Amino acid sequence: MRILRLSYIKHKFLLILALFVLLSPIAFGAADLSQIDSIRSELYLIRDKNSPNYIKTKQKLDKAIKRLDFDYSFESRMNDVNRLIQENKYNGAMYELNELIASGYNLSKCYELLGDISFKTNQSPKQTAKFYKESLKEDSDNQSAIYKLFNLYLLNNRNILAIEYLKMLVEKTDDYNLLSELANTINTKINPKSRYEANILYEILGDIYVKQQKKQEFKNAYLKALKLNPDDIYIKYYLANLLYSENEYQAANELFASIIASNPYDLKIRFLKAKALYKLGNYTESEKEYFNILSMFPNSTNAKYEIYKMYENKLPIDKIIKKINKKDPNYVLKQNDYDTFISIAQDMNDYESANKIKVFSALALKPKTQTQPQKTALAPKQKQNNQNKEQILRQKEEQNKIKLEKERQEKQRLEQLKQERLKLEKERQEKLKLEKQRLEQEKLQKQKAQKEKLEKERLEKLAQEEQKKLQEQKKKELEKQKIKQAQDELNEQKLIEKEQKISQQKDPKKYEKISKEIEKYTQTNPKTPQTYLAIANSYKQISMPRSALKYLHIAKKEFPTDSEIYYNLGLSYFELNSFQSAKSNLEKAINLDNENQKAINLLSFVNQNIITQIVNSAYDKYNNKNYIEAFDILDEGIKKYPTNAQLFYYRALVASGMGRNAAAIIDLQKSIKLDATNYMSYYHLGKTYEKIGDERSALVAYERFLSVEPEEKDLVDEIQKKVIELENKYY
Numbered sequence: 001m002r003i004l005r006l007s008y009i010k011h012k013f014l015l016i017l018a019l020f021v022l023l024s025p026i027a028f029g030a031a032d033l034s035q036i037d038s039i040r041s042e043l044y045l046i047r048d049k050n051s052p053n054y055i056k057t058k059q060k061l062d063k064a065i066k067r068l069d070f071d072y073s074f075e076s077r078m079n080d081v082n083r084l085i086q087e088n089k090y091n092g093a094m095y096e097l098n099e100l101i102a103s104g105y106n107l108s109k110c111y112e113l114l115g116d117i118s119f120k121t122n123q124s125p126k127q128t129a130k131f132y133k134e135s136l137k138e139d140s141d142n143q144s145a146i147y148k149l150f151n152l153y154l155l156n157n158r159n160i161l162a163i164e165y166l167k168m169l170v171e172k173t174d175d176y177n178l179l180s181e182l183a184n185t186i187n188t189k190i191n192p193k194s195r196y197e198a199n200i201l202y203e204i205l206g207d208i209y210v211k212q213q214k215k216q217e218f219k220n221a222y223l224k225a226l227k228l229n230p231d232d233i234y235i236k237y238y239l240a241n242l243l244y245s246e247n248e249y250q251a252a253n254e255l256f257a258s259i260i261a262s263n264p265y266d267l268k269i270r271f272l273k274a275k276a277l278y279k280l281g282n283y284t285e286s287e288k289e290y291f292n293i294l295s296m297f298p299n300s301t302n303a304k305y306e307i308y309k310m311y312e313n314k315l316p317i318d319k320i321i322k323k324i325n326k327k328d329p330n331y332v333l334k335q336n337d338y339d340t341f342i343s344i345a346q347d348m349n350d351y352e353s354a355n356k357i358k359v360f361s362a363l364a365l366k367p368k369t370q371t372q373p374q375k376t377a378l379a380p381k382q383k384q385n386n387q388n389k390e391q392i393l394r395q396k397e398e399q400n401k402i403k404l405e406k407e408r409q410e411k412q413r414l415e416q417l418k419q420e421r422l423k424l425e426k427e428r429q430e431k432l433k434l435e436k437q438r439l440e441q442e443k444l445q446k447q448k449a450q451k452e453k454l455e456k457e458r459l460e461k462l463a464q465e466e467q468k469k470l471q472e473q474k475k476k477e478l479e480k481q482k483i484k485q486a487q488d489e490l491n492e493q494k495l496i497e498k499e500q501k502i503s504q505q506k507d508p509k510k511y512e513k514i515s516k517e518i519e520k521y522t523q524t525n526p527k528t529p530q531t532y533l534a535i536a537n538s539y540k541q542i543s544m545p546r547s548a549l550k551y552l553h554i555a556k557k558e559f560p561t562d563s564e565i566y567y568n569l570g571l572s573y574f575e576l577n578s579f580q581s582a583k584s585n586l587e588k589a590i591n592l593d594n595e596n597q598k599a600i601n602l603l604s605f606v607n608q609n610i611i612t613q614i615v616n617s618a619y620d621k622y623n624n625k626n627y628i629e630a631f632d633i634l635d636e637g638i639k640k641y642p643t644n645a646q647l648f649y650y651r652a653l654v655a656s657g658m659g660r661n662a663a664a665i666i667d668l669q670k671s672i673k674l675d676a677t678n679y680m681s682y683y684h685l686g687k688t689y690e691k692i693g694d695e696r697s698a699l700v701a702y703e704r705f706l707s708v709e710p711e712e713k714d715l716v717d718e719i720q721k722k723v724i725e726l727e728n729k730y731y
Helices: 011-023 026-046 052-067 074-086 090-103 107-120 125-138 143-155 159-172 176-188 195-211 215-228 233-245 249-262 267-279 283-296 301-311 317-325 335-347 351-364 380-506 508-522 529-541 545-558 563-575 579-592 597-623 627-640 645-657 661-674 679-691 695-707 713-730
Strands: none
Touching (some): 074 090, 074 107, 090 107, 107 143, 125 143, 176 661, 233 249, 233 267, 283 301, 380 508, 380 545, 529 545, 563 579, 563 597, 597 645, 645 679, 679 695, 679 713, 695 713
């Protein structure tokens, strides 16, 4: 990986910085931390917590933590586990993880980290997988653990299991870049061992493209899957729906027919098939399909409505209704026949068709004027016989009516009794149910109240303990601050005495001369800001910067709103390579006087030096393959300098080294947005796009790289060849 040359970093500055780090108290802190790490490793190896050796070692650890005031909170310990893993101190890390698991803290993450250690120490894949699976038991949405299981099985040629977790990951994530990475893995890294595996991979690929809204790629993936497994209903269903939505009715219809052959009662597919046939102009087959639906589901109003709409402007309304109901052409429709279709149209919110049917039925059922037939005279005897017959018939009819009415009343009475019994039984069951629910609710409320009481007591106790702990911690912190302050003052005084001695030995005459000037200024009363600045500058002339700082701090106390004093403080700290102190004083100077151009210019230079320190520190970690630490250093730098393109650029390089291509792309795009002239950002952006298989985006990045006109000829030659290759491929 090519890194931009940091030409502005001087070797002398690096040497001074290295000496400063070696001589600082951090070295002693590292030794103390190493002691704690060693004790934790011992505890892990002992294992038996009841053994005297374990108890003694545990007491040793507790004393070390207390003596060093080591932050031993759950969160801090979890962070420390990551450090231990990074430094390959796996025994200490496993001890802490087992302790955290016993405490019930963030179990999913603990098991995941145990899996990471198992993988790094070349334990059996089965053992490693066991830890990751335990992580998923605690948190089924832990995408990181799913991803690691997928990669673990893929690495060990366990394709079936790898594909299972790949499918799970695709279902759970909507991260576009991660989905692109998984699609690239399927296309380039997984070699299916059977038609079954290939089929599932194409299905997963199709699901990825659905989430990414890549319709053509989705269709191609499912067509390949269907070719491998022609009987897969799942694939047919999704592909048929896609083809229908894309107006490819003929291809969709073939798949609909295939699905119906296996699932004849799939109503939704039958409707789609009928609509596809209609779109293709095949009305006969479309009608046939709707009638197939009605044969299975006679009350399907949707099917009746679709047939009606198919013929609405082609046949009279009465003939359409007869066709749907399969009535004889000579059958005379009644009002209820029309009413049924009026209701169907209204249910479909088709009020225009409903009104048409109403108007048509009103005209069709209009009464016609009939002529009365001429009555002929009957003979008296025949007339009498007819009357007798009619009377007998009426009597019989009346008797039948009475009989039927009695039967109806009896049936009604029995039905009423039955309904009353059912009603009483239902009421009884309802009462029993309500009583049961009431008792259950009371029980739950009591349990809840008891639980809340216990929880409240526990929280109050924890709060008291926490408050006590905070007070003790605060007290310790104040004591530490006092000790540190006294120590700092003592150290500062020693350094002042040392620099005074060196200055006096170096040039005694100059020292004596400047000392007299300083004495003159110190005796001046009252002192002005200029007096203190004169004293500070005099000390600097004889190489006594710490003495200068001492008087500048006195000046700051007496003149807290003087911008020039803060500027000189910032300048003095900068000369001592204390960039953070320089920065804070220069910012104060600018706040007091926003036109203090000297402070503004110097602050810009100080910030660049701080950024350089951040980059150098991260680069050292990066060279030693400590990617996580390098990433964290740059991440903290970005929080402080969110508009610095350089930090985003280097964080992208670290992310790429970690295999986090999606994160690298985001950071490189941010770097380009902040500084469009950094041609190396375009170079690495193109390389990263190629890694994930997005050659079109890589081509765009490479063209932007060449447009910036970089000076490095070897890179230009390389990218020109690459651009020609990709342009021939895509244009």
